[in-house]
Amino acid sequence: MSGNNDYTQIDNLLREDRMPHIWCPGCGLGSVLHSFLTALNKSEVPLDKVSVVSGIGCTGRTAGYVKLDSFHTTHGRAIPFATGLKLANPELKVIVFSGDGDIGSIGGNHLIHAARRNMDLTVICVNNFIYGMTGGQVAPTTPLNARTSTSPYGCFDRPFNLPKLVTAAGATYVARWTAMHVRRLEKAIVEALLKPGFSFVEVIAPCPTQYGRKNRQSTGLAQMDYYKENSIIKHGADTKDVDIDLNGQIVIGKFVDIECPTFYDLQTEILGKTFPHMSKTQAEEASA
Amino acid sequence: MSRDGQLVGEFFMNGDVASAEGAICAGCRFFAGYPITPATEVAERMAERLPEVGGTFIQMEDEIASMAAILGGSWGGVKSMTSTSGPGFSLMMENLGLGAMTETPCVVVNIQRAGPSTGLPTLTQQGDMMQARWGSHGLYGTIAIAPSSPQEMFELTITAFNLSEKYRTPVLIMSDESVGHMSEKVVIPPMEQIEIFPRRKPTVPVDEYLPFKADADLVPPMGNAGEGYRFHVTGLTHDERGYPDMTAEAQDKLVRRLLDKIELNKDDIIILEEDGIDGAEVVVCSYGISARVALLAVKAAREEGIKVGILRLVTVWPFPDQKIKEIAKKIRAFVVPELNAGQVVLEVERCAGGAAETILVPHMGGAVHDPDVILEAIRKGSK
Numbered sequence: 001m002s003g004n005n006d007y008t009q010i011d012n013l014l015r016e017d018r019m020p021h022i023w024c025p026g027c028g029l030g031s032v033l034h035s036f037l038t039a040l041n042k043s044e045v046p047l048d049k050v051s052v053v054s055g056i057g058c059t060g061r062t063a064g065y066v067k068l069d070s071f072h073t074t075h076g077r078a079i080p081f082a083t084g085l086k087l088a089n090p091e092l093k094v095i096v097f098s099g100d101g102d103i104g105s106i107g108g109n110h111l112i113h114a115a116r117r118n119m120d121l122t123v124i125c126v127n128n129f130i131y132g133m134t135g136g137q138v139a140p141t142t143p144l145n146a147r148t149s150t151s152p153y154g155c156f157d158r159p160f161n162l163p164k165l166v167t168a169a170g171a172t173y174v175a176r177w178t179a180m181h182v183r184r185l186e187k188a189i190v191e192a193l194l195k196p197g198f199s200f201v202e203v204i205a206p207c208p209t210q211y212g213r214k215n216r217q218s219t220g221l222a223q224m225d226y227y228k229e230n231s232i233i234k235h236g237a238d239t240k241d242v243d244i245d246l247n248g249q250i251v252i253g254k255f256v257d258i259e260c261p262t263f264y265d266l267q268t269e270i271l272g273k274t275f276p277h278m279s280k281t282q283a284e285e286a287s288a
Numbered sequence: 289m290s291r292d293g294q295l296v297g298e299f300f301m302n303g304d305v306a307s308a309e310g311a312i313c314a315g316c317r318f319f320a321g322y323p324i325t326p327a328t329e330v331a332e333r334m335a336e337r338l339p340e341v342g343g344t345f346i347q348m349e350d351e352i353a354s355m356a357a358i359l360g361g362s363w364g365g366v367k368s369m370t371s372t373s374g375p376g377f378s379l380m381m382e383n384l385g386l387g388a389m390t391e392t393p394c395v396v397v398n399i400q401r402a403g404p405s406t407g408l409p410t411l412t413q414q415g416d417m418m419q420a421r422w423g424s425h426g427l428y429g430t431i432a433i434a435p436s437s438p439q440e441m442f443e444l445t446i447t448a449f450n451l452s453e454k455y456r457t458p459v460l461i462m463s464d465e466s467v468g469h470m471s472e473k474v475v476i477p478p479m480e481q482i483e484i485f486p487r488r489k490p491t492v493p494v495d496e497y498l499p500f501k502a503d504a505d506l507v508p509p510m511g512n513a514g515e516g517y518r519f520h521v522t523g524l525t526h527d528e529r530g531y532p533d534m535t536a537e538a539q540d541k542l543v544r545r546l547l548d549k550i551e552l553n554k555d556d557i558i559i560l561e562e563d564g565i566d567g568a569e570v571v572v573c574s575y576g577i578s579a580r581v582a583l584l585a586v587k588a589a590r591e592e593g594i595k596v597g598i599l600r601l602v603t604v605w606p607f608p609d610q611k612i613k614e615i616a617k618k619i620r621a622f623v624v625p626e627l628n629a630g631q632v633v634l635e636v637e638r639c640a641g642g643a644a645e646t647i648l649v650p651h652m653g654g655a656v657h658d659p660d661v662i663l664e665a666i667r668k669g670s671k
Contacts, residue, residue: 015531048516064522064532072522073383074383074386080348080349080354083356084361086360087357087364088344089514
C-alpha cells in the first residue's frame, strides 16, 4: 500500500507499460477496475500475496493490466484455476475477475461448485449482458427481448439471475452494484475481499459498442444514466426478486452476508480428526 | 513407512497405486481429479495419502476443472498432478494447451481405455497416443512416457515430475488399463536414493525477473505466485515479460522455443530400452503393455532362429527419429504392435523412410495382443 492512506492512488497497481488498454470508449471496465484496485488498497491485504485470475473476454483482459501476480487463463476456467492456486498456497488472496459469459455460461459449472464448496475466493463478475469481444452475441445474462448479433429479433432465451444462482449454490457474500456506483462498489469489494469463503460481486457495466447501440443506449453515458434512474438499492433483498428485465429496474445492494464454514475450515476440521496437526483453523493460524 | 510419510520397501500394488506413490516420492503435494475408470485408483490413493504427507487432494467437478486446478496448483508453488482416462483426457485438452503455452510443470496420468467415446471403460487400448501428441490445438512440444509395469508406473511418474520441472511443461504418463490394473511387486527405495529435479527458481532480483526469458537450454526459470514477482501469465502469445504480443514475430519466437525446448533436448529426455538390435533382421518397436506382450513373441522367434531385436519406447514423445533412422539402415523390418489401428507406427514408418519395411500389428483394444500374431509378423518381416 502507498502509505499515505490515499487509497485511490492505484498507479502502482497498474501495468502502465500495457496502456492503452483494449477497452472501447464508454466501456464500464475502466471504472470497475479502478474501484477494484482502490478496494484492494483499502482492504490492506498484502499485495505480494494477491493473485488475480481471469478467463477470456473483455473483462478477462483485466488480469493483464494489474501489476500483481495475474493469470489470464482459458475461457470459463478462471475459477478452477484459482481453486488450485488457493489450495496450493492458502496464504494467497485469490480474486477471480471476469465477465458474465465467461463465469455464467462456459464456466457456470465451476461457479456453482466453487460456491457450494464455499471456496476462499472473491469473484468479481462484470455483467454487460453480452459477449463483447466476439462482437456482441447473446449471453446467459441477456434480458428477454434484447437485441444482439445472435438474437437479432430479440432474445427469447431466459437469462440467469447470477446473485440468485450463487446464493442457491452456497455463496456467503453476494452483492450487486453498477459501474456508476463506484464508492458503493468499492466498499462491497472490500467486504468481499475480507469475507472468508466464497464472495461474489456482480457489477452491471455498460457496453455501448455491442449492447447499448442495439438496445437504445448507444453511449456509455446513456447506459450510466439508465443505471442512475433505474437502480434501486435494496440491501438484504431476496435474490429471487432481483431479475433484470430489458431496460427495467436494477435491484442493487448487498443481498447476502452470512457466516458459514469455508472449504478450508471443513477440510482442517475433518482431516484434523485423523491428522491432529491439521486441526488449526485459518483464523487461529492468522492470529498465531 | 518413513517419518515423512513416504513408503519404503517392497509392496504388492497395482499400476495406478504405484503411480500415486511415485508422485508422493517426487514431491507432488496437490492432486485434483475426477473419478473415471480405470484411473480412479490413482485419485483414491492420493486422497488417502496426501493428507499424510501434508498435501491437498480435491475431487473437482469435472476433468476440465481438474486440469485447470493443477495448473493453478503448480503456479502456487506445489508439484501437481491429475489422472484420468479417455473421455476425461479429451476434456483436459484445452487446459493442457494452456499448460504448454504458460510453461507450467505438472503431470497428467492417462490410464488409457478403449474408445472412441465410452467404448470399453474397463478394458485396455493404446488409442490416445496421437491425441497425447496433438490433442490440444496449435503447436507445442509434448513429453509422453509409457510404462510397462507397476514398478515403472512408480519410477516413471517420478521421471515425469522431474522432466516437467526441468522443461517447464506438462508431462503425460500414457499408461493403459492393463498396466494400471496389473498388480505386481513394486520396490520403493528410500528417498535419498531417489533423484528429484527441483523447480528452476529465478536467480535475478525480483524486479529484474522476466518470467518467460529462457536460459540457454530454452527453459525459463519459474517464480511462484505470492513470492513478490508480480508477474503476468497468459495463454495469449506473449513476450519475455509475459505480456501479450499479437504479432507473427512474437508467435514465431515463442512457439519455436516451445517446440525447440523439447526437440533440441531430445537426447536428455528420451528413454529407450534396447535388446539384441546389433545384427538383427527384425526389430520389434513397441511401448507400454504391447512391448511387454511382444517379449513372448520375440523369445519364440529367437528360438526359431530369427534374429530379432527389441526397441522399447519408454518415452514415446518426443519421438526418437534418429534412433529409428539408424536402425532402419541395418534391418529388414520393424514390427510395431500397438493396441490401436496404427498410431506410433506412422512415426516409425516416417523415420524408417523406406530403408526398412514397417509392419503394423494392430489391435482394436479390449484385450492385449495374442503373442502368436506378433510372432507371425516377425516371421513375415524376416523373409
